[in-house]
Amino acid sequence: HRPRCADEPHVARPDPPLTCNEIQHYFREHHTMRLSSLTTAWALTALAAALPAQAQQKLIPAQSEIAFVTRQMGVPVEGRFSKFDAQPAAAKIGFTIALVSAAIGTAETEAELGKPDWFDTSKFPQATFNSTAVRSTGAGKFEVAGTLSIKGRQQPVTVPVLLAQVGGITTASGTFMLKRLDFKIGDGDWKDISVVAKAVKVRYKLQRTGGAEL
Secondary structure, three states, X not given: OOOOOOOOOOOOOOOOOOOHHHHHHHHHHHHHHHHHHHHHHHHHHHHHHOOOOOOOOEEOHHHOXXXXXXXXXXXXXXXXXXXXXXXXXXXXXXXXXXXXXXXXXXHHHHHHHOOOOOOOOOOOOEEEEEEEEEEEEEOOEEEEEEEEEEOOEEEEEEEEEEEEEEOOEEEEEXXXXXXXXXXXXXXXXXXXXXXXXXXXXXXXXXXXXXOOOO
């Protein structure tokens, strides 16, 4: 028998015997791929369990939110969406937000948000997110990459997710940043970033009952 190569993993090898480089390539192609697939499948399953998709899994509206914070003339302005839905599946996670449900403090301001320069809700009533990949970043922590669509414009985004479960209640939470002008939100006269900042912080927390333990 030949001596084991340095750093060579203990894996089953095909016949005839391979060189060190061939063994390392074999391991990367056949084992790393399997490990990655298993990790991704487990992560998607865990994330799907945290979102309201099945009848026995019920969202707790009073304890769930999707909020956003921007700055107008340097002053923080916070708003939130009251209507949203998740569609987790075996291979991906989808999310829909009713843009018309945006609340930002006053009826006048909320009416402005529905106009073409902002969300243009008569033409684009929903924002959607569809995942393309997910990876674990630690215990109960994930990064979900996907495509966010607002006002007919699509941008790749990565959403961090923290999962926690206490007493039968599962919470998925996180924050991420968007650039509003990528989606033409605040168009026309509102493009001036000295008036309305270009960065928007999105914060979410989803709580539900039911489903399997994490």
